Every structure is written in structure tokens, then in C-alpha cells.
Amino acid sequence: MTLQIFNVLGRQKQPFAPIHEGRVGMYVCGPTVYEHSHLGHAKTYVSFDVVARYLRYRGDDLLYVQNITDVGHLLANEEDRILRRAAQLNAKPMQIVETYTRSYFEDMDALGVQRPDISPRASGHVPEQIEMIETLIANGHAYAVDGNVYFDVLSDADYGKLSNRRVEEQHDESRELVGGDKRHPADFALWKRAEPEHILRWNSPWGVGFPGWHIECSAMAKKYLGANFDIHGGGIDNIYPHNENEIAQSESANDVGFANYWMLTGSLNVLDPDEGIPVKMSKSLGNYITIKDALQMYRPQELRYFILTSHYSNPVVFSDEALASAKSGWERLMNAVRLVRQQLNSAPAVDAGNGFLARLETAKADFASVMDDDFNSPRGIAVLQDLTRDVNTLLNSETVVGAATLRAIDDTYSALGGDVLGLVPAVETRQGGDGQREAALIELLIKMRAQARADRDYARSDQIRDQLAALGIVLEDRVDGTIWKLN
Numbered sequence: 351m352t353l354q355i356f357n358v359l360g361r362q363k364q365p366f367a368p369i370h371e372g373r374v375g376m377y378v379c380g381p382t383v384y385e386h387s388h389l390g391h392a393k394t395y396v397s398f399d400v401v402a403r404y405l406r407y408r409g410d411d412l413l414y415v416q417n418i419t420d421v422g423h424l425l426a427n428e429e430d431r432i433l434r435r436a437a438q439l440n441a442k443p444m445q446i447v448e449t450y451t452r453s454y455f456e457d458m459d460a461l462g463v464q465r466p467d468i469s470p471r472a473s474g475h476v477p478e479q480i481e482m483i484e485t486l487i488a489n490g491h492a493y494a495v496d497g498n499v500y501f502d503v504l505s506d507a508d509y510g511k512l513s514n515r516r517v518e519e520q521h522d523e524s525r526e527l528v529g530g531d532k533r534h535p536a537d538f539a540l541w542k543r544a545e546p547e548h549i550l551r552w553n554s555p556w557g558v559g560f561p562g563w564h565i566e567c568s569a570m571a572k573k574y575l576g577a578n579f580d581i582h583g584g585g586i587d588n589i590y591p592h593n594e595n596e597i598a599q600s601e602s603a604n605d606v607g608f609a610n611y612w613m614l615t616g617s618l619n620v621l622d623p624d625e626g627i628p629v630k631m632s633k634s635l636g637n638y639i640t641i642k643d644a645l646q647m648y649r650p651q652e653l654r655y656f657i658l659t660s661h662y663s664n665p666v667v668f669s670d671e672a673l674a675s676a677k678s679g680w681e682r683l684m685n686a687v688r689l690v691r692q693q694l695n696s697a698p699a700v701d702a703g704n705g706f707l708a709r710l711e712t713a714k715a716d717f718a719s720v721m722d723d724d725f726n727s728p729r730g731i732a733v734l735q736d737l738t739r740d741v742n743t744l745l746n747s748e749t750v751v752g753a754a755t756l757r758a759i760d761d762t763y764s765a766l767g768g769d770v771l772g773l774v775p776a777v778e779t780r781q782g783g784d785g786q787r788e789a790a791l792i793e794l795l796i797k798m799r800a801q802a803r804a805d806r807d808y809a810r811s812d813q814i815r816d817q818l819a820a821l822g823i824v825l826e827d828r829v830d831g832t833i834w835k836l837n
């Protein structure tokens with residue numbers, strides 16, 4: 351089966367046909383860096399991380415571009431988010447930008463989100479933005495008024511095609527509505543005149559100012575992926591006006607289609623304590639949990655498991671119960687992986703478990719088929735859980751499972767659960783720990799404990815178990831052996 355993608359542009363599932371066979375260009379709208387990221391951001395970027403990982407697993411040569419918005423993203427009252435934060439903290443705007451860009455990457459690294467190939471910053475691409483604005487003015491899609499430049503939405507017959515919002519002709523009233531500057535209320539700023547106190551400012555053909563928010567994505571996508579490219583992603587809440595405006599600017603300036611496939615993630619919600627209904631987790635509502643705080647409570651893989659057990663396009667509701675359920679699902683998967691890896695250390699050369707290799711091939715084929723269906727990660731996880739049931743049965747049976755089979759099982763988990771979903775770490779580590787050495791030492795102690803028990807020296811075996819527990823390493827005795835995990 352070929353990969354199918356639900357294309358928000360046109361609202362239908364379509365076979366994925368990249369512009370250049372085997373090569374894929376993907377642009378995803380990145381964060382505005384003025385505060386620590388929260389779990390809503392984690393959902394978007396973990397989702398696209400899995401899209402990127404799966405494309406690469408399929409063998410596509412992916413170029414993944416995700417911008418950093420460090421200028422121009424204004425609040426509804428026209429206040430600049432970064433400048434406001436800088437004033438609150440008595441810091442320079444670029445200090446704020448640097449602090450929260452680093453914070454964002456720290457969070458993404460901790461969540462196992464692989465870095466995009468290019469993370470261009472808006473402030474580093476002002477000439478490219480000015481150039482695109484000049485093109486839009488020259489071809490009649492934009493106009494300059496008193497140091498500001500606006501995109502003329504009525505000049506673009508396609509405007510609204512992504513969000514299905516159509517602009518009504520209401521020229522006359524709108525002039526008053528917007529104070530006479532814009533021709534139409536839906537016209538949006540490509541360039542803003544900088545007032546004297548506005549620190550982030552650049553020279554331009556229209557005077558000193560700064561770019562509007564939307565133009566950065568059009569200019570940077572074009573620079574790194576070309577005017578027409580394969581996939582554009584982002585969170586559903588940016589569909590209008592941001593994504594719509596990106597399309598309008600790019601297609602009006604370049605005279606070719608912008609992105610061929612639009613993929614948008616559903617939001618991460620929390621239950622409103624008063625109303626009991628799901629509301630979006632957001633900075634403006636103040637109901638958010640930062641990724642840093644969440645990582646104090648949950649393992650990164652548990653957070654990923656929670657996010658990936660819903661389809662990327664659906665909303666999810668964050669709750670302690672949902673996370674507890676993710677934790678137990680992940681543990682079930684990992685306990686099988688742990689056992690397989692530990693048995694590998696002492697596995698016999700004799701292998702009567704070879705019938706299982708066919709089972710692994712089935713798992714890989716099932717996984718590919720559900721992921722080919724619009725990156726259906728919940729069903730991908732279900733394939734791994736089905737496999738886990740059979741792995742447990744195999745390991746609990748009388749069959750002698752040799753090293754070759756155990757390694758093939760580990761390889762399958764590592765490829766599907768690890769490389770693609772980012773749920774199965776190559777080595778279990780604590781942050782900053784030397785995982786491989788720690789694992790070897792723990793396994794040595796497990797063997798010594800097994801020997802002590804064989805010698806009926808229970809005082810010694812209990813001592814080993816208790817002292818490991820005091821270090822946060824829990825041993826679990828199962829019929830098929832002892833596994834360990836970090837608590």
C-alpha cells in the first residue's frame with residue numbers, strides 16, 4: 351500500500367506522491383520563543399517527529415524545516431509577545447529569544463524529538479521577507495500605507511481555501527472599522543512601521559519597521575524547500591489566519607502552488623474544572639503544564655505514548671488518568687523488551703524459537719500498513735502490543751529461545767517502537783547517566799543475586815535487591831527471569 355495522507359487542503363485522504371520521487375520536503379510552523387513550551391507544543395512536535403521518522407523509515411530522503419519565530423508575532427492588542435516578555439523580565443529581546451529557543455530544544459531533546467534539519471529564525475531572514483513583500487507590491491497583491499504594508503486579500507481569488515473561510519466584499523464599512531489604514535479588515539500586515547520604542551527594527555523600502563508574523567514562513571519555506579514543496583504542517587489552531595495567509599502570500603508571489611499536502615494536528619485539551627468540558631491548553635488561558643514540569647512527573651516515553659495513542663489530527667484530553675494508562679501501556683511493552691535484552695546476555699546458541707521470525711515479519715508488515723494509513727500511530731502501538739502478547743507467550747513457554755531470535759525480537763522493537771515511534775530507548779538511562787555501564791553493572795548484581803538464591807543465601811539476595819531498590823532500581827521476578835527497571 352502506498353502512503354495515504356489526509357490533506358486538509360481539500361479535506362480528503364490522498365495517496366502521497368512527492369514532487370521528486372524518494373525526496374520529501376516538509377515545513378512545520380515552529381514555536382514563538384517567549385516562554386517555556388507546554389504540553390500542547392509537545393503534542394504538535396512529537397506528532398511531526400513521528401511523521402518525519404516514519405518517512406525516513408520508509409526510505410524517503412526527508413528535508414525537514416521548522417522555523418523559530420523570534421520577531422513579529424503580535425498579540426491581539428498588537429503588542430509584541432517577545433518585547434512584552436523582555437519588559438516583564440527587564441531583559442533584552444534577544445536574551446528572551448535565546449533563552450527560550452534553548453529551552454525549546456532542551457525540551458524537544460528530552461522528549462526524544464529529533465531535531466529538524468534546518469531551524470531558521472525569522473530575525474535572520476528579514477532580507478528574504480522584504481524581497482517577497484516587494485514582489486507582492488509589484489504584482490498588485492500588497493500595498494504600502496504610511497510605513498506599513500498590507501496584503502490585499504481581495505486580490506487573491508483563492509483566499510480562504512485552506513480554512514474554507516471566504517472574505518466578503520465589505521470595502522466601505524471596513525475602512526472605518528480598521529481606522530482607515532487597511533483597505534479591508536481581513537487584509538493583514540506584511541510589514542509594520544516601528545514606533546520609537548520598538549526595539550526589534552530593520553531598515554526597509556518602507557522605512558524602519560519589522561516583518562509581520564506570517565511572511566516569515568512563506569519566505570523561509572521558499573528559501574529552503576522551494577516555492578512548491580510537499581508537506582506543510584502545524585497545529586490546527588493556526589489554520590486561520592496564519593496558514594491561510596502563508597498560502598496567500600506564497601502563491602501570489604510565486605505563481606505556483608505552495609505546499610501540496612497540509613497536515614494539521616489536533617489540540618491538546620484539559621478539562622475545565624468549573625465547566626467539566628475540554629478546553630485547549632494554552633498560555634493565554636493559563637491552564638498549561640510546561641514540558642519541564644511534566645518531565646518531573648512522567649518519563650518522556652510515557653508522554654510520547656500518551657500523545658501517540660491518539661491520531662495526530664484528533665484532539666486529546668490530558669489528565670492524570672490518561673497518563674497513568676499511558677504509563678501502564680508503555681510498561682507492558684518495555685517489560686517485554688527488558689526481558690528480551692536481559693536474556694540476550696545469557697542466551698543459548700541453540701535456538702528453537704525460529705518459528706517466531708515469521709511472526710516478526712507479520713508485525714512489521716502490519717505496522718507499515720497502519721502507518722501508511724495517514725500515520726496511524728494508535729494502531730501502530732496496537733500492533734506492538736499484539737506482538738508483546740506473543741513475545742510473552744514465547745518467553746513463558748518451554749521453547750528454548752536462542753540469541754538469534756532474541757536479537758531479532760529486540761531489533762523489531764527497536765525499529766518500530768524505537769526508530770519510528772521513539773518509545774523504546776536503545777538503552778534505558780537516567781538523564782546524564784552512563785546507561786550502558788549502569789545496565790551492565792545491574793545485570794552483574796542480578797546474576798550474583800540469582801547465585802545467592804541458588805545457594806539459599808537469602809539474606810544476601812535480599813540485601814542486593816533492597817540496596818538496588820534504595821538506588822531507584824527495581825527488580826521484578828517473573829516466571830521467565832528477573833527484569834530490572836528504573837523507578
Ligand SMILES: [Zn+2]
Nearest residue numbers: 379380567592
Ligand atoms: Zn508558520
